Amino acid sequence: MNLRSGFFAAAMSLLVAGAAFAQEPIKVKIGILNDRSGLYSDLSGEGSVIAARMAVEDFKSINSTIEVEVVSADHQNKPDVASSIARQWYDLDGVDVIMDLPTSSAALAVSEITREKNKIVIVSGGGTSDLTGSKCSPNTIHWAYDTWSLGNGTATALMNKGDDSWFFLTADYAFGHALERDTAAIVKENGGKLAGSVHHPFPGTDFSSFLLQAQASGAKVIGLANSAADTTGAIKQAREFGIIEGGQKIASLLLFISELHALGLEAGQGLIVTDAFYWDANEGTRKWSKRFGEKMNGAMPTMAQAGIYSGLMHYLKAVAAINNKDSLPVMAQMKATPTDDVLFGKGRIREDGRKIHDMYVFQVKTPSESKYPWDYYNTLATIPAEKAFRPMTDGNCFLVKL
Numbered sequence: 001m002n003l004r005s006g007f008f009a010a011a012m013s014l015l016v017a018g019a020a021f022a023q024e025p026i027k028v029k030i031g032i033l034n035d036r037s038g039l040y041s042d043l044s045g046e047g048s049v050i051a052a053r054m055a056v057e058d059f060k061s062i063n064s065t066i067e068v069e070v071v072s073a074d075h076q077n078k079p080d081v082a083s084s085i086a087r088q089w090y091d092l093d094g095v096d097v098i099m100d101l102p103t104s105s106a107a108l109a110v111s112e113i114t115r116e117k118n119k120i121v122i123v124s125g126g127g128t129s130d131l132t133g134s135k136c137s138p139n140t141i142h143w144a145y146d147t148w149s150l151g152n153g154t155a156t157a158l159m160n161k162g163d164d165s166w167f168f169l170t171a172d173y174a175f176g177h178a179l180e181r182d183t184a185a186i187v188k189e190n191g192g193k194l195a196g197s198v199h200h201p202f203p204g205t206d207f208s209s210f211l212l213q214a215q216a217s218g219a220k221v222i223g224l225a226n227s228a229a230d231t232t233g234a235i236k237q238a239r240e241f242g243i244i245e246g247g248q249k250i251a252s253l254l255l256f257i258s259e260l261h262a263l264g265l266e267a268g269q270g271l272i273v274t275d276a277f278y279w280d281a282n283e284g285t286r287k288w289s290k291r292f293g294e295k296m297n298g299a300m301p302t303m304a305q306a307g308i309y310s311g312l313m314h315y316l317k318a319v320a321a322i323n324n325k326d327s328l329p330v331m332a333q334m335k336a337t338p339t340d341d342v343l344f345g346k347g348r349i350r351e352d353g354r355k356i357h358d359m360y361v362f363q364v365k366t367p368s369e370s371k372y373p374w375d376y377y378n379t380l381a382t383i384p385a386e387k388a389f390r391p392m393t394d395g396n397c398f399l400v401k402l
Helices: 001-022 047-064 080-091 104-117 147-159 174-189 206-216 228-240 257-263 283-295 303-322 327-336
Strands: 028-035 065-076 097-100 119-123 141-143 165-173 195-201 221-225 250-254 272-275 339-341 347-349 359-364 377-383
Touching: 001 097, 001 347, 028 047, 028 080, 047 097, 047 165, 047 303, 047 347, 080 165, 080 250, 097 206, 097 303, 104 119, 104 141, 119 303, 119 327, 147 174, 147 359, 147 377, 165 174, 165 206, 174 195, 174 221, 195 303, 195 327, 206 221, 206 228, 221 228, 228 250, 228 257, 250 272, 272 377, 303 327, 303 339, 303 347, 327 347
Parallel strands: 028 065, 028 097, 097 119, 119 141, 165 195, 165 221, 221 250
Antiparallel strands: 272 359, 339 347, 359 377
């Protein structure tokens, strides 16, 4: 080999090596952090992991340049446990994004750690609107729903029917307090009366004394500012005490479809529910939900689980668009790009991290109205995206330029 051909061979080797290096896929690691064994496991749990893997599978079919690993852990609905797992994931295990986080106190704690570590958190399980308000972060996106959107939908629907006096039965932790606060503000803005409130332990089992206080208040509506087994337990006991038959209405301010399934239509019929997602809304949601159900023994997805799929798809598209997984440029790309998917339709991510889309007010069907499994809702109203969530100017988020 002469000198010239030697230089040529060496140059070609460098080019090939450079091309191989340039084509090396970006590797991202997604952590699904939620309740795997307690009262929120049905609305999130393994179903959220399944939804994440569906997103990875669907994204890979259109773009194979990103390698995605999904890991999961049980935070036991405890903010200290959630914080410990988040720190280990970020510091030792190479996790880039944490998702889900039912239990608002856990979501708030992980949001703070995520900002400290300059990673990304996408919350679809936790509900407090403080995540995009006083506790907002440039590293946090709040998907699916929040306490303001729930209160806005359900309280407005009932107030329009003349149900203008409210008493709250509230879970005594961050989510419950935020849901009562946001709903009470909407009741007052619409000229309603607040007859009082009582706070129950989280989780609760016996709601009898709290329900008797609500009944004695004479309020037209008893607002349940709780979730999961707390909500279904309170509804069952309210029926047992004859509260609903006596003329007072129960407003379930957050009722995931998994909880309604456990409650049953006999007990749940007539309830007004606000939700971001319904599996039976259209052909697209039905097709995706049936795929999900095949992996979940027939269970249909909750809005938290649908939010995992939608949020992860949007994240992966942002990484692919900029060919970079660094948190700040990815967040900028996610906020700059409108959202549009089969589960939530068109939307966008605001400056404060709130992902907005249409919300829906449903009424739970009677047993005779339901024609097939999980056929649970009649649609009462669609709330347009720009009106479904708290105005940015009212949230006190430092990211919002007034």
